[in-house]
Amino acid sequence: MGSSHLRHSQPVTKYIFGLVDCNNFYVSCERLFNPKLEKQPVVVLSNNDGCIIARSNEAKALGIAMGTPFFKAAAFLRQHGVKVFSSNYPLYGDMSWRVMTTLKKLEPEVEVYSIDEAFIRLPQQALPDLEGYGKRLRSTIKQHTGIPVSIGFGPTKTLAKIANRLAKKENKYQGVCDLSSVHPESFLAGCPVGDIWGIGRRNSEKLHQQGITSGLDLIKCDDDWIRKRLTISGLRTVMELRAIPCIELEKTSKSKSISSSKSFGYQVEHLSELREAAATYVTQAAVKLRLQQSLAGCLQIYVTTNRFSKTQPCYAAKEIINLPEATADTGILIKSALQGLEKIYRPGLRYQKTGVVLSHLVAASRRQLSLFTRTNKNRDRLMTALDLINGRWGRFTIQHGAAGFSKPWQHRQEMKSPAYTTRWTDLPKVGSSGQL
């Protein structure tokens, strides 16, 4: 009893967390190879040109909200001369890799948190001038990759997130905000509860109903009350706001599931088209699976009709297939997926989307064989060859016939920029004509 009491009163902060976040990342990537976009309102659309998922500061200033359906905003965008791009993931993925690689060269403890964000962790006493250090980090990343970033420092990840938001929002910080030695109460009053990392729309509404609107209100709440209403995750967030670290830096991350799905370009009715799409997504998921050197023990396939439709019947179904043994073999996975698809397919419906999820992942090196199967080295070598060829010449250079060839059900992306950094034929050209 006594010792646990003592443990609570010991100083807990040993580290400082930093959050390095690329500014308007997708827009910044587009601007890199198209400098005319500088100072212009620019937006980038989601996968099927469905929603707006990235906006330049100029576009934000026009009042364009995150997640707006493109078809609703199209006229407004045209009217204000906003430049619109389909998302170009090969480009963003490659630029992300460059930013993260640069950061890892400068910092030993890095957690790549998303395509455009990374946490870093520093020993508390290491740097007297954290702000100056942040500015150097920032300018090095900008110099090496061309991507502008903002950096926030705090005693916990959640507070580093808040610092990062301030660094972006308020000009006085010039991209770097250090809250590591500031008492949280001094800035949490100005922090709306819905802007806090871990408090989403639902919980924000719930808290507002109780009159809790700022971070300061939140840290004053009773722990049991929080625990009961926001679950243990909510309590962790509140502790973090009180500068007590509860969320660790995770340097290694292998995902626990891999999924691949996409909405169709038109409403699909025929099983044959669904089969092609399912096989295509299995193929893509299997590539990711092999890339992280894992095997899947379970495959899930699902289909849905358009959930927004007011005229069509709504249908969503899934089939889960436990594989007899974990595998990363595209052929085996396709076969299972198609069997599952047969079971959930209902004729006469207009489908909007299909997708697959691979789960129960295990490391390929620790493969469990069932009693009656023999290893087939040739299949493994086939997959390796497939990945090599497709990696070099494009991802559908060689594929299973089941995935289809013309893929008419695919969505077009009409405003996509070239793969400047990942495809030879799309390399930007420098010439005397003045054209980039």
Next chain:
DNA sequence: TCTGGGGTCCTAGGACCC
């Protein structure tokens, strides 16, 4: 006509067992 895609974690409640 047109509303993304890819993840994680937590909990309640049912099924089952002794």
Next chain:
DNA sequence: TCTGGGGTCCTAGGACCC
């Protein structure tokens, strides 16, 4: 007339993140 209680495991659904 009365109908245990406690543990574990699994899953669906909800909430969150970018």
